Amino acid sequence: MAETILRFAPSPTGGFHVGNARTALFNYLYVQHYGGKLLLRVEDTDQKRNTGTSLQTILESLGWLGIAFDGEPVYQSQNAEAHRRAAEQLLESGHAYYSYLTPEALEAERAQAVAEKRPLRFDRDLTPEQRAEKEARGLPGVVRFRVPEGETVWNDRIRGESRWDNGVISDFVILRADGSPTYHLAVVVDDYEMGVGFVLRGGDHLSNTPKQMMLFEALGWEVPEYAHNTLLLGPDGRKLSKRHGETTVTEYREKGYLPEAVCNFLALLGWAPGDGREFFTREELIEAFTVEGMLEKDAVFDEQKLEWLNGEHIWARPHADLVQEAVWRWRDEGWIKDGEAESRRAVLEKIVALLQPRVRTLQEFRTFGYFFNDPDHYEEKARKKQWKADTPGRIEALISRLEALEGFDESEVEAATRTLAGELGISTAKLIHPTRLALSGVGFGPGLFELMEVLGKETCIRRMRKALEVLGEAYTVPAD
Secondary structure, eight states: OOOOEEEEOOOSSSOOBHHHHHHHHHHHHHHHHHOOEEEEEEOOOOTTTOOHHHHHHHHHHHHHHTOOOSSSOEEGGGGHHHHHHHHHHHHHHTSEEEEEOOHHHHHHHHHHHHHHTOOOOOOOOOOHHHHHHHHHTTOOEEEEEOOOSSEEEEEETTTEEEEEEGGGOOOOEEEOTTSOBOHHHHHHHHHHHHTOOEEEEOGGGTTHHHHHHHHHHHTTOOOOEEEEOOOEEOTTSSBOOGGGSOOBHHHHHHTTOOHHHHHHHHHTSSBOOSSOOOOOOHHHHHHHOOGGGBOSSOEEOOHHHHHHHHHHHHHHSOHHHHHHHHHHHHHHTTSSOTTHHHHTHHHHHHHHHHHTTTOSSGGGGGGOGGGTSOOSSOOHHHHHHHOOTTHHHHHHHHHHHHHTOSOOOHHHHHHHHHHHHHHHTSOTHHHHHHHHHHHHSSSOOSOHHHHHHHHOHHHHHHHHHHHHHHTSGGGOOOOO
């Protein structure tokens, strides 16, 4: 049995949309699960809109997502001669014909067809003399495919039996007046020449499938299998677009999402494992994926769920692997200098381990500057809640206990704090919360005693004394 070949075929005309990334992912998962080959075809025939920057963005995004292909990319523009040969074959067999209409005449025919609720009609059977006369008049000549009567039927591997009435399809252009192929002809020829046996793509291509199947059959080539997944929708139920916010892989990468989280999230938009699971590693996705599990219902892009999944994947990563992700962001903020990371790696790993369960995107590592700098202000809400009239005396007492410690690890600091709270006849929380505010400037964060161990004795005492100065009588409120 021949190896099944699939392809992913992006156009380099803009950013790499998450919907296209999802299609690439499904093709990748199919090949990894069932076997076969996945080829990359760059559909670059639109010379006016193609850009090298867009192609580079697509390739980088695919690489970042870990979607690998077999062999080098195939460029559609390099197959122009094969496209023209196929058009000539269709002309010779009578499946295609030359058509001549001015833009005005074409628009008039289109308006009439809409009014009469019928496909466009064209002069299908021009004689050579009639063709020559029209060409002599300078009319633009295109090659149109002669749509046959009847219907086109295929077994869609996601949607089941699909039927399309050919009567609603107008004879479509396969070769433009300048001799360049249109999308449908180029796709069919390229799929044939690449040996593609299964086309797995988005639901927005459903209306393209009958046209392409007609071309395959007219050219005498074996028709590949087709499967069309769901559309991606925004929260308002409309097709996902820029009006909903970020829509490209690059934007989510820059926002601090992990590639494994993005892949996990995209896979669940159009596929379900059947057991209710939502968290998958790449290996687990490959093992669980089946075409039978792919859904027909359109999927809503829920960024909150993506953020949750990203947090889960951050939590699942070994914290040592996250250090570099955090370090370059801290360096960018100016919190550590070039060359410092290696000498401070043990401490940096501890900071990452503390923050790992608390961040949902890598960018959130930028929000914990107090690990590196003394706070320059104190959160008003936390100050009003945690800093009372008797707080300064309690902090002074804690400073004395901390100064007396020989070591300064988490357990020693915790023991000293709890012992003092017992002697003062207060809950430990009445020491923990004001101390956190003094050390970080905010009322939330990782466990206080873990934080204090990472900051070190000298830094903690210095910051607590600074808080006593800044949060003096001007900031006190009545005691409980």
